[in-house]
Amino acid sequence: MTSHRPIGLPAAALLLLAVVGCSSTDAAAPVPVPSPPAEEAAFCRALHEELPKTLSGFDRNDPEPESDLTAGWGNGAIVLRCGVPRPEKMSDPQAQGLEVNGVGWMLEVRDSDGPRFTSTYRKAYVEVSLDERFAHDTGPLTGLAGPVARAVPKSL
Numbered sequence: 001m002t003s004h005r006p007i008g009l010p011a012a013a014l015l016l017l018a019v020v021g022c023s024s025t026d027a028a029a030p031v032p033v034p035s036p037p038a039e040e041a042a043f044c045r046a047l048h049e050e051l052p053k054t055l056s057g058f059d060r061n062d063p064e065p066e067s068d069l070t071a072g073w074g075n076g077a078i079v080l081r082c083g084v085p086r087p088e089k090m091s092d093p094q095a096q097g098l099e100v101n102g103v104g105w106m107l108e109v110r111d112s113d114g115p116r117f118t119s120t121y122r123k124a125y126v127e128v129s130l131d132e133r134f135a136h137d138t139g140p141l142t143g144l145a146g147p148v149a150r151a152v153p154k155s156l
Helices: 010-023 036-048 141-152
Strands: 070-075 078-084 096-100 103-108 118-119 125-130
Touching: 036 070, 036 141, 078 096, 096 118, 125 141
Parallel strands: none
Antiparallel strands: 070 078, 078 125, 096 103, 103 118, 118 125
């Protein structure tokens, strides 16, 4: 009787290699969950309930770990985090910003990915990271402006 198992590899090791070889590598990376103060977290929970099921043609599929402070669409194409700390760049008078449907956003251009936007003048900061498909497209902000405006009050 002959064995077809490679020399020196027990059956358990072969099974492990098969599982690793078949595992998905396109799963989105975990998204860090912010730790805002209680008042900001309450606004974020309200925002979570307002967020759309689809955004810019992508279905909603929230990232891991599951949290009311994060949301996602298109397997990481669009990632929202609510209750993030105020970005240092907001103090820069040269920072770029735009307004979309009554909500102000600060733009951060990232070298290895698409843009990141953080809401301005709101009682909780909402960060929206877009992948490279949105390098020159602010379309997702149009779908998020209404929910942000309804759930997170202005700070001024």
